[in-house]
Amino acid sequence: MEPHLQPLVSIIALNYNQTNVTCEFLESTKLLTYRNFETIVVDNGSTVNPTEQMNAGKYPNLKILLSEKNLGFTGGNNLGMQHAKGDFIFIVNNDTEVTPDLIERLLEPFFKDDKIGVVCPKIRFFHHPNVIQYAGFHKMNLLTGRTGAVGSREEDKGQYDGEGPTHCAHGAAMMVKREVLDKVGMFADKFFIYYEESDWSARIIRAGYTIYYNGKGLIYHKESITMGKESAIKAYYHTRNRILYMRRNTNKLQLTSFLLFFTFFTFPKSVLKYTVKGQFEHLKSFLRGTFWNVTNSSYSTI
Template structure:
């Protein structure tokens, strides 16, 4: 029996069985021996199990949710089934590197206050270009943050590991005890902003988010939703507002609302109007309406509960 901690990989499949299998194929190169892999199928049109089983990937378990639970709900379903000491939430559209697990585990062994570790992320189709090398702090006026190193050529300029403000949802390893203390992902986000919210909650619980420069993955960005569409506009708008309501208070929240509703929102609406993008306008309207009909209490709980919200329909 291995004395090394068990690491549970959790990945979500949604109508991308071959993409998922490409990621699973890359895990054959892992040098860390004690891994289980959980594929959560979020109600795909076709059951991916036969294709995954055909690949004979080691230590893989498929969970069928029979519904689209979104990023948060799907990962939470996997977390409930995972047996690991550490959970590694990994997008299905990624490719891992051989020493990834060892590199991600190393910071945990040096600092008990580290609760989550993320690797350096490069673009799969442009393998020398960075997507993530940590996150900048939240801009409390705009409700946005930007990844350090985004679209820079990796020349070693971000090879210093250290604490960062937010995890990247494509790849994040978390201790089991962190989830026991800070909770898992908030189901209601469904798509976008959920890892920022989780990171903020983990930091409030007294843990650090850590960027490990030695660890590396490659990411096929935006294969699930695409670069721009009304669905993305809806969840970005809805969850940007929800995130700020859950994570900032007082005059900070008031200032953000003034900025957003007097400047950012009219500008976005005007652009879509000029382009004749009526579906985008409807998506933004529906996102605001959702926030107006769902309260957030002092604990950050959403009322009424939306854990079982149906996915937004264009």
């Protein structure tokens, strides 16, 4: 595909009781210099219907999909992708603000290499606008089941302005070629939230595609630089999906090593931490997340 063809881009963002924040994101899209796009906002069962407020903003080519319940990050984005018409799908958090040339920057690598399936921009913290959140991901540590973002919390001095393959896409901002959806499928719904982009990235890479980082593209994310205190629900999904990711994306030897590490290091450490801090709801969530993988021993690899 040639750059001058200006392919249709479908921008997908989720809204859950954050209509004002979502409208701030939509306002930022008015500044995009690339104009051949549609925007799909999936409302994940908010207590107040956001349609009237969003339509009042007169955002171009906006489609609002209302879900009766919270489908999570996976289900909400999957619903949006089912309705998307674009040649490329830009999955983006509603608590971000785009920069004017972002779409062009994200599309550039696709025109150079047919094997590129996903492109992500540099992500900086909105409230600390010169501090990096993401400039690619390090390789997943198959012993611990954890990874980290390249450049995380570093001051941006241009050290990550380059481009190249990376190990994982970031769910806050990822441009996906439609061909990938057709051949790999969408997010695995069972993740709901957390580790879903890691799982999808692993499947995309196994299908022969490259996950790519383009540091010339930039987006600002309103997530706190300190990430705040871990909630009990986050403890549940992080624990559950960390194990689930490893079950789906490792061989028997790698999985055995991880389970030994989790059993003899992570499990006792986490139980002790939550007990000492008196975080008994967190402890219950951690245990629920762990034993979910025992009671749900069968799973699909797609």
